Amino acid sequence: MLLSINPKTGETDKRRTLRLQSFGLDERALQGILFRSLDRLFPDDELLLLMQSRAWQEEPDLMAIDREGRLFIFELKAWESQASNLLQVLRYGQLFGSMGYPELDVWFKKSTDPSQSLKTAHRAKFEVELPEEAFNRKQVFVVMTNGMDYRTREAVRYWRSGGLDVRPWVYRVYAGVPDEMLLEMSPFRVCDNPYEDIAEGYYILNTNFKNSPQDHNDMLSSRKAAAYFDPWKFKIERLARGDMVFLYQSGVGIVAVGEADGTLIKSPYQGRAEHPDEEYAMRLRRFQTVSPPLTAQEIKQITGINHVFMSTMFGLDVDSGKAILKHITQPQPPQITTA
Template identity: 40%
Template structure:
């Protein structure tokens, strides 16, 4: 639930009014478009590449996406309260699309992205995979993950999901709720599914940005010179909008480590890139520091006791780990 914080009345909780997408003029297709462009935020721990969205009047999944290993994610979206037969629908899609070959997926991808050269090439570029980590055609769609996105869950749906999970099926529900304020503003909240309770995930507020030096050394240098964090082209450029005022941002160079760091201003600038308008999103960083010696990935893992997915354009780091990295840099790399 979401509540107002009233600076005058600090003793009582005033709940925001619940509503639904239909009441605020949103269609199921609008929710689908929102998710396709923001999968990295709704599934913060997963970096997914959308490869297909439902076409009108076709019995197809709402969204198909891949992770870096080639695992296929099958989404079923509902604008209304979920029912247990939603599970039967998504499992039916799983039976059909789980048998698709790489060529089948590529043909679907071409419908979603007509200008694409090949699915495997775009997959390699999307996840920034090198020759050692890139996957082959036969690795695609070896496993599937089912996701139901719905406005609330009822008891039958919870029971059905728990049943299928116990059998070993990779199935989850993502619950969203829509609210309206007294000023007629509309809010949406996404929660990941828990078999015991709905859990509100706290948005991490510190980030590591891969500058993509290997493929674009000029843009890497531009970030250091202009003291900014930047990303280019859809969907990667949109990740810059996740950085808010006061967030710690570490610039990471592949093969080297963290080479610079600063504090987000919260202001996203949209600029021309290679002759195309608004294809660079960037944010100036305050307290910008270029390290005298890069902080290697091995050292980052050592002091935080964590692994990091450096192949992503931008990924979040919780406050405890980012503070450890920041402190180590201040003490050893300046």
């Protein structure tokens, strides 16, 4: 729901939800817009992206694996008021729900660095060791739908009551100023994260150490913030000049900090010609290493927030960012020990 509020009188008026056609758009156009913003909508702290498709073939728009090995199948075409919304994603379940680990591994390698297996990437992200038979034991179906599309939402409710894990991903569109469309849509979440949308000039960026120590070392030696492959590389594109970036090594803590210079650099991933422009990076000015590293527990104590450090990059509120920066840059009082 979007309310228009008169701050002087306190009067409110509910804005009318519209359909895509009102703006000359169809589901393909919206899908393209969403793919370009996928790094903001997809929860990489909860799901490992298996594949994404931009080709118009009979395959899911997105597939992902969670910590327990459940396969999430996404239908993002956003058709409005058509029963085929739900039928399409269930059709994908029929086609892909029986895939074993070897087939999932092939999909994963086609979408990312083929030198890394799905099991290795899953273990690095979630810090659990799943046997191959645990992958894709269960499926979760996610279908995007307009808030006005009551037919699809009723169907989702019906199938959920029968035990099928189908979840709606609801969006709504509104008219803004002339020639502007407002899109109301929350990032998809397995569980709620109240800190996911904070962006006030302070960020924690994972150095990708568990997937590739080479990436981690390159960030530190080159004094840069970097992310790799579509869509996670686009997170670097969101950084603005002057933003403070804390480089976080998984299992260790914040190992360096610097100020983004605002200039995006696109490079082949690890210098390999077969992965052109798969590294997005930004130089960090006033760069300094943090020794000893600031651990996850210390970060939580300083900020009072139970942050989850599995995302590629996430924002901090101003107070938390300043508190961490102060702790890093100012000498700490010596610890008093007793005999």
